Amino acid sequence: MGSSVQKAIELIFSADPELLNILSTTARVSLTSSILALLLGVPLGILYGAGRFPGRKTLLILNRTLMGMPPVVCGLLFYMLFSGVGPFRHLKLLFTVKLMILAQVVLITPIVVGTMETFVADTAPELRETAKGLGFGRGKRFRLLVNECVYPIFSAYLLAFARAIAEVGAVAMVGGAIAWKTNVMTTAIMMYTNRGSFTLGIALGLILLTLSLIVNVALSLMQGRLSR
Amino acid sequence: MKKSITLLLALVMIFSLAACGQQAAAPAPAEEPAPAEEPVSEGDALIVDTCILKEADDAMINNYSLLAVNPEAPFTDADGKAVADVAINTVGAAALINWLLSEEGQSLAAGYGFDDYGEYLFYLKDGRPVSSAEIPAATEETKLIRLSTTTSVNDSGLLGYLLPKFEETYGYEVDVYSAGTGKSIANAKMGNADLILVHSKKQEEAFIADGFSYTIEGMESERLNWMYNYFVLCGPSADPAGVKDAADVKAAFRAIADGKYAFISRGDGSGTHTKELSLWPEELGITAEAESFEDYTDWYVSANAGMGACLVMAEEMGAYILTDKATFLTFVANDGKIA
Amino acid sequence: MKTTAFTKTYNKRAVLSLPEMELPDGQITAVVGPNGSGKSTFAKILAGIEPADGKKKILSGVSVGYLPQKSFAFRMSTEKNILQNGNDPARAAELMRALGIEPLAKQRAKKLSGGETARMALCRILMGRYDLLILDEPTAAMDMESTLAAEELIRETCSEQGCATLLITHSIQQARRLAERAIVLHRGELVETGTAEQVLNEPRQELTKRFLEYYGV
Numbered sequence: 001m002g003s004s005v006q007k008a009i010e011l012i013f014s015a016d017p018e019l020l021n022i023l024s025t026t027a028r029v030s031l032t033s034s035i036l037a038l039l040l041g042v043p044l045g046i047l048y049g050a051g052r053f054p055g056r057k058t059l060l061i062l063n064r065t066l067m068g069m070p071p072v073v074c075g076l077l078f079y080m081l082f083s084g085v086g087p088f089r090h091l092k093l094l095f096t097v098k099l100m101i102l103a104q105v106v107l108i109t110p111i112v113v114g115t116m117e118t119f120v121a122d123t124a125p126e127l128r129e130t131a132k133g134l135g136f137g138r139g140k141r142f143r144l145l146v147n148e149c150v151y152p153i154f155s156a157y158l159l160a161f162a163r164a165i166a167e168v169g170a171v172a173m174v175g176g177a178i179a180w181k182t183n184v185m186t187t188a189i190m191m192y193t194n195r196g197s198f199t200l201g202i203a204l205g206l207i208l209l210t211l212s213l214i215v216n217v218a219l220s221l222m223q224g225r226l227s228r
Numbered sequence: 229m230k231k232s233i234t235l236l237l238a239l240v241m242i243f244s245l246a247a248c249g250q251q252a253a254a255p256a257p258a259e260e261p262a263p264a265e266e267p268v269s270e271g272d273a274l275i276v277d278t279c280i281l282k283e284a285d286d287a288m289i290n291n292y293s294l295l296a297v298n299p300e301a302p303f304t305d306a307d308g309k310a311v312a313d314v315a316i317n318t319v320g321a322a323a324l325i326n327w328l329l330s331e332e333g334q335s336l337a338a339g340y341g342f343d344d345y346g347e348y349l350f351y352l353k354d355g356r357p358v359s360s361a362e363i364p365a366a367t368e369e370t371k372l373i374r375l376s377t378t379t380s381v382n383d384s385g386l387l388g389y390l391l392p393k394f395e396e397t398y399g400y401e402v403d404v405y406s407a408g409t410g411k412s413i414a415n416a417k418m419g420n421a422d423l424i425l426v427h428s429k430k431q432e433e434a435f436i437a438d439g440f441s442y443t444i445e446g447m448e449s450e451r452l453n454w455m456y457n458y459f460v461l462c463g464p465s466a467d468p469a470g471v472k473d474a475a476d477v478k479a480a481f482r483a484i485a486d487g488k489y490a491f492i493s494r495g496d497g498s499g500t501h502t503k504e505l506s507l508w509p510e511e512l513g514i515t516a517e518a519e520s521f522e523d524y525t526d527w528y529v530s531a532n533a534g535m536g537a538c539l540v541m542a543e544e545m546g547a548y549i550l551t552d553k554a555t556f557l558t559f560v561a562n563d564g565k566i567a
Numbered sequence: 568m569k570t571t572a573f574t575k576t577y578n579k580r581a582v583l584s585l586p587e588m589e590l591p592d593g594q595i596t597a598v599v600g601p602n603g604s605g606k607s608t609f610a611k612i613l614a615g616i617e618p619a620d621g622k623k624k625i626l627s628g629v630s631v632g633y634l635p636q637k638s639f640a641f642r643m644s645t646e647k648n649i650l651q652n653g654n655d656p657a658r659a660a661e662l663m664r665a666l667g668i669e670p671l672a673k674q675r676a677k678k679l680s681g682g683e684t685a686r687m688a689l690c691r692i693l694m695g696r697y698d699l700l701i702l703d704e705p706t707a708a709m710d711m712e713s714t715l716a717a718e719e720l721i722r723e724t725c726s727e728q729g730c731a732t733l734l735i736t737h738s739i740q741q742a743r744r745l746a747e748r749a750i751v752l753h754r755g756e757l758v759e760t761g762t763a764e765q766v767l768n769e770p771r772q773e774l775t776k777r778f779l780e781y782y783g784v
Contacts, residue, residue, distance in 0.1 A: 084419015085303045085311040092315065094420055095374070095403060126639045129616050130688075133633030134652050135695060144651075148642050176405045179388070195383055196536025196559065 008203035030164035033104035045116020050124035066110035075173025282461035298442035314419040320373035321422035329359035366399035376421035382406035384554035410497040463548035490547035495530030573619040597746035632697035638688035640676035662690040
């Protein structure tokens with residue numbers, strides 16, 4: 001481990017252009033996909049948690065199933081769909097960052113939906129009773145509900161980001177780990193491991209964890225402020 | 229509540245990182261007599277023991293071929309239905325092939341490796357195809373070339389050495405997709421590559437027979453076999469199986485099997501794996517199927533991993549292994565050092 | 568105002584079946600009865616939180632304010648919580664002062680204790696003007712002093728605003744202190760109704776007597 005830490009520090013300070021490219025691709029993919037998943041998942045989660053409509057149970061079961069989808073299966077699905085012989089071949093998206101983001105959004109959105117749904121389903125009935133009792137209309141009740149969600153949105157985002165940055169199955173299938181283009185931290189770690197360069201793999205892993213730590217600390221600080 | 233959990237997680241991460249850091253810092257001042265883990269420069273404790281025992285045997289020749297993907301190939305989708313309009317960048321593929329087979333491309337490839345390893349890693353084949361065709365500059369449509377290749381080609385660093393020169397001169401952009409030979413060819417069959425660079429004659433011929441390749445202008449064959457090198461049989465320097473003195477490589481493999489000396493197989497359907505399977509005595513019946521070596525698991529290790537990872541394993545177990553020379557030399561150059 | 572007769576059924580089991588009842592304006596009507604007698608369900612149906620069987624309308628043309636038994640604080644300061652129900656800081660300050668939570672005005676309402684949250688919730692509901700005010704156990708989580716202050720506040724508001732007030736309580740003493748009228752429920756049925764004086768001191772029904780005895784009155 002010691003030599004890996006040393007290697008990680010060396011790597012960072014060497015400002016190796018390929019490493020920087022991998023880092024920026026990783027950031028682009030995981031930040032974009034987690035934010036998109038949040039934008040999609042939060043409204044859906046609130047709808048599933050607070051809404052009363054036919055088919056809600058079915059949608060929830062579907063969502064919970066999707067939450068457990070193995071990344072590699074999601075990747076394989078997208079690979080087949082966007083392959084040169086797949087139905088969406090004309091979009092020419094295979095082995096691009098865009099498709100990696102799309103695959104991750106599909107993978108992560110259910111997690112955001114699930115997290116939000118659990119929270120909202122727990123809070124909404126009490127809030128509704130109180131707000132309706134005060135004589136508030138639908139619009140104001142909805143705004144109050146969204147206001148309650150600020151805190152869990154942070155938790156949902158942290159989960160989404162963690163999943164996005166740590167995920168390898170989908171990005172490897174869909175991105176192809178092409179150097180300078182779609183290679184991210186996790187696929188690079190896989191590559192080095194396959195080459196037997198375990199030290200380098202662990203060094204990259206340490207950098208990944210550190211990045212994750214920085215994002216987590218930053219968000220926690222923000223969360224502390226906003227929860228007032 | 230959730231905030232405290234988040235902070236707790238953050239703390240756990242800090243501690244684990246700090247713990248790693250301490251491990252890094254601790255050995256230097258604390259331990260005076262150098263144990264085996266000390267850096268290589270200290271002595272000969274960590275020099276790789278695994279060495280080349282058998283090489284340059286004709287049975288271990290490793291031929292590299294380029295195949296352009298046929299835009300008219302019988303592509304089928306996942307359900308087996310024919311797909312007609314698969315986009316293949318034939319102009320780009322031909323440009324890259326013509327460049328690799330040009331005088332410039334060939335001399336670059338032949339010279340590769342000497343500076344780093346003191347040895348040439350690839351040799352040009354006699355009677356190889358040579359191109360003097362004009363190479364068109366890239367246009368918006370032909371700019372992106374998708375090359376599907378095997379990990380061993382990619383790991384040798386050859387493409388990283390050659391391609392930037394091609395890209396800079398003509399303005400193309402080559403996306404290198406690397407996987408085991410089987411997966412890499414399957415990727416091309418699904419319409420995701422414009423050309424392939426592989427080293428498995430059997431699979432290349434099947435690819436051609438299925439109509440997935442075509443002869444580009446000015447060439448005589450679909451399969452453009454222009455480079456080769458050798459697989460090498462490596463093992464512990466003590467060589468308990470006496471492989472070094474075997475008459476040929478097949479006899480060497482027989483000696484390993486007879487003495488039940490540990491052998492690491494890639495086991496991943498790669499070109500190296502395919503080659504290894506062809507070298508065992510036929511009566512053992514070892515194939516890619518797991519049942520075929522069920523009885524030999526006491527010495528035959530099917531690793532299902534990359535070449536480098538397998539080399540690490542062989543080094544640790546004192547086992548024999550078949551590897552491409554380029555990866556082995558890289559491995560030795562790094563002192564086989566892992567964490 | 569008058570409530571129409573209605574029934575309420577859960578899973579094919581009748582939980583509430585009540586006749587037409589009178590809720591006089593400007594007066595406090597206490598609803599008493601043992602646990603499980605249907606007091607809270609009665610309140611929820613009147614407030615429109617839950618529907619009666621056949622979605623029957625129980626009250627018409629009446630604005631209703633309802634304070635649930637379990638107080639809920641919105642994710643904002645105590646003061647802002649109260650101002651949600653009418654932007655009148657002076658009145659809010661007056662209510663908070665009356666219940667002794669003025670020092671907590673700027674604090675996060677989610678961090679208040681149970682009793683403090685209950686006082687905040689009472690202030691919040693009293694900010695509004697309703698034809699009918701339903702308070703479900705408003706003082707259950709409060710200490711003695713807060714309870715007495717809250718009772719005082721409820722009485723004042725009711726007589727000032729002239730609204731009908733329905734006070735759900737399990738405390739006979741509180742009903743006696745506050746209410747002009749009383750309704751006794753048992754297992755979802757009306758046992759007795761009348762002036763609080765009469766029902767709570769000289770009950771006519773055997774069930775009411777037993778209930779009063781049980782609570783040691």
